Amino acid sequence: MSKREPEKDFTAVFLRVKTWWGMFAVFCMATLFNPVVSLLSLMVLCFFALKEYFSMMKTRKADRRLFLWSYLAIPVQFYWIYIGWYGMFIVFIPVYVFLFLPLPRLLGKGTSGFLRSVSSTQWGLMLMVFGLSHLAYYQFATPEYGANLVLFLVVLTQVNDVVHYLISIYIGKRKVVPSANPTITWEGYVGATVVTTTIAYFIYPYLTPLDLKFGIISGVLISLSGFFGSLTISVLKRDLLIGDREKLQNVQKSYLTRVDSLTYTSPVFFHVIRYFYEFM
Incomplete structure (x- = not known):
C-alpha cells in the first residue's frame, strides 16, 4: 500500500503492526515453555x-x-x-x-x-x-489447554485491534469518542467483530476444546470486550495526560500500550469459560 500510494503517511500503521507482531512473538515464547516461565x-x-x-x-x-x-x-x-x-x-x-x-x-x-x-x-x-x-x-x-487458550485469546485480541484500527483509519466516519480517541469508530468496531468472529471460527478447533457455538461466541465476546478495553484506557490516558501532548505521543509509540485490549479480554474470556466448562 505504501508503494502504491506514496503520498500517504503509513508510519502509524507500520509502528502498530510492528508492535503487534512483537507482542505475538512474546506470547508465543511464553506459551511454548512450562507454566512457571x-x-x-x-x-x-x-x-x-x-x-x-x-x-x-x-x-x-x-x-x-x-x-x-x-x-x-x-x-x-x-x-x-x-x-x-x-x-x-x-x-x-x-x-x-x-x-x-x-x-x-x-x-x-x-x-x-x-x-x-x-x-x-x-x-x-x-x-x-x-x-x-x-x-x-x-x-x-487447565494445564492441558491453558497455553493454547492464551494463544487463541492473544491472536484474536490483536487481530481485532489491527482490523479495528485499519478500518477506522481508512473507512470509518462515525467516531465513538472523538475527544479521547479519534481513531475508534463504529465502522471499525463492526468490521473488527466480523473479521475476529470469522477467524475464531477457523482456528478454534486447533487451539481450543470449545464447541462450534462457543467458538463463534468467543470471537464476538473478545471483540466486544477488546473494544471496551481499548476505549476505556484511551479515555484514561488522555485524562491523566491532559496538557502534556509530548508525553501522550510517546505513550502511543510504546509496546505496552498494545495491552489495553488484553486488560479486558483476558478476565472476561477466562470467567466465561470457567462458568460454562468444567476443564477450567
Missing part, C-alpha cells in the same frame, strides 16, 4: 505496564510509598496463581488491596489530592495487574 514473563509484563501507567500520573512525593506497595502486590498476586489458590487470586486486588492500599498514602501525611492519587492507583492495579494476571492463570487452571 509463562508466569514469570507475564509478571514482568504487568510490572512494566503498571510502571508505564504510573509514569502518566501527576504525582507528589507522598505517592511514592503508594506506588511501592502497588509494585509489591504484583508478586503476591502471582504467588496465588502459582499455588493455584483461585479464591485468593480473585479477591486479593479487588478486595484486600482496594481496602488497605490507601494506608500508605494516609501515613504519608498527605491529604491534598488523596482521592485522585489513590483511585488512579487502584485503577492501574485493576487493569494492569489484576486483568493481565488472568493470562498466567489459564495454564494453572
